[in-house]
Structures are given as structure tokens and as C-alpha cells.
Amino acid sequence: MNHSQSPSPNFTLSDENSICPFMDNYDFTNLMFDVGEGGNNGLIQEEPSSPTTIVTGESGGSGSAFTTLSKKEPTRFDCKNRGSRDGETKKMGHRVAIRTRSKIDVMDDGYKWRKYGKKSVKNNTNKRNYYKCSSDGCMVKKRVERDGENAAYVITTYEGVHNHESPSHVYYSDLGLSYDHGNWNQHSLLQSIQISPPS
DNA sequence: CGTTTTTGACCCGCGC
DNA sequence: GCGCGGGTCAAAAACG
Numbered sequence: 001m002n003h004s005q006s007p008s009p010n011f012t013l014s015d016e017n018s019i020c021p022f023m024d025n026y027d028f029t030n031l032m033f034d035v036g037e038g039g040n041n042g043l044i045q046e047e048p049s050s051p052t053t054i055v056t057g058e059s060g061g062s063g064s065a066f067t068t069l070s071k072k073e074p075t076r077f078d079c080k081n082r083g084s085r086d087g088e089t090k091k092m093g094h095r096v097a098i099r100t101r102s103k104i105d106v107m108d109d110g111y112k113w114r115k116y117g118k119k120s121v122k123n124n125t126n127k128r129n130y131y132k133c134s135s136d137g138c139m140v141k142k143r144v145e146r147d148g149e150n151a152a153y154v155i156t157t158y159e160g161v162h163n164h165e166s167p168s169h170v171y172y173s174d175l176g177l178s179y180d181h182g183n184w185n186q187h188s189l190l191q192s193i194q195i196s197p198p199s
Numbered sequence: 200c201g202t203t204t205t206t207g208a209c210c211c212g213c214g215c
Numbered sequence: 216g217c218g219c220g221g222g223t224c225a226a227a228a229a230c231g
């Protein structure tokens with residue numbers, strides 16, 4: 001289970017990869033972008049020229065549903081604000097869904113994730129994994145599931161915004177390095193996505 | 200020894 | 216009101 005634990009460049013994936021695991025394992029073929037801000041239906045536009053689609057959703061309540069690449073089953077991301085438990089303010093953070101083609105299920109985006117659940121969903125023989133940021137006070141969640149039809153694809157959904165820098169960020173910042181090929185990961189991508197953090 | 204994973208149970212919203 | 220689908224909890228095991 002221990003994939004690349006440390007954000008160090010020395011990734012030791014159990015696979016046959018060794019040098020550049022990112023480029024080997026990750027292939028951002030489809031990213032879904034959904035700007036479900038308020039009322040607009042964040043539909044994805046799948047452009048053949050740039051097959052990069054990202055889906056983000058900001059708090060919601062409003063059905064920021066998006067159709068996934070014209071699949072037969074319209075994948076819908078309903079904002080389940082289960083805050084009624086403790087009467088907490090039902091505030092959900094940023095949401096980003098990314099569909100990638102990768103060999104491995106979980107991709108190391110620089111953050112430390114702790115798995116807290118596994119569930120088999122409908123329309124998908126594979127299981128969906130639920131992760132939570134293990135950083136203190138950071139309630140960012142992440143859900144990873146393989147595409148039912150294309151097992152080569154992995155759908156990763158981030159929910160929330162980190163209230164801290166990623167370990168890899170501080171690591172590389174300390175070393176004076178910048179994000180480059182080796183350190184490419186979703187962190188930089190997410191950074192570019194999360195341009196409008198929730199109030 | 201502390202942290203994470205595992206796994207079933209529980210819980211909750213929604214549709215019927 | 217009930218059942219389904221999905222999300223989370225929590226105890227124990229596993230891991231480093």
C-alpha cells in the first residue's frame with residue numbers, strides 16, 4: 001500500500017517505473033472542469049483538439065451536475081451536505097474532478113492522504129476509495145475510482161481546499177527547486193484550478 | 200509504538 | 216414509509 005510516501009523525487013513505485021513515474025503513470029487525457037458556481041451548470045466541453053477536461057465545483061447545493069464525456073450514464077456529482085449531524089454550517093469547499101489515464105489508482109499529488117472508506121458504486125464494478133487529508137485541521141477529501149469501462153482511466157475527485165501547503169511544496173521550496181518534470185503532479189494543476197477559494 | 204489501512208456497519212438524503 | 220445508493224465512522228489489524 002505504500003506508494004510513494006515521501007514527496008521526494010526518489011519515487012519507488014513497485015511497478016517497473018523508476019525514473020519518471022509521473023510521465024509513465026499519469027497521462028492527463030481527460031480532465032473535467034466544472035465551474036458550478038451558483039447556478040451555471042458546469043457542463044464539460046469535450047474538445048477533441050484539447051482533450052483536457054477538468055471539473056470543479058464550488059460549494060454547492062445547487063446541482064452542479066456534469067455529464068462525463070457523453071457517457072451513457074450521466075455522472076452526477078451531487079453536493080451532499082451532511083452537516084445536519086452536528087448542525088455545522090453546511091459548507092462544502094472546492095471540488096475538482098480529474099479523469100486521468102494512469103496505471104496506478106492513487107496519484108501522489110504531494111499531500112498526505114489517509115484512506116477512510118471504500119465503497120462499490122453502481123455502474124462500476126470497481127470500488128471507490130475515499131481519502132482524507134491527514135494534515136491537522138485540513139478537511140480536504142479526495143475520492144478515487146476507476147472508470148468502469150476503461151479500467152485504464154482513473155477518476156480522482158478533490159473536495160475542498162487545503163489550508164496548508166503541500167509537503168512537497170515546502171520540500172522543494174526548501175531545496176530551492178521548482179516544480180518541474182520530476183515534481184510534476186496535480187498539485188500544480190490544482191493550484192491553477194483553485195483560483196477562487198471559497199470565502 | 201504511532202500511524203494508516205481495512206472492513207463492515209451505520210447514517211443520511213432522495214426517489215418511489 | 217421504505218428501500219436504495221452513496222458517504223463516513225470506528226475498531227481492529229497491519230505496517231514502518
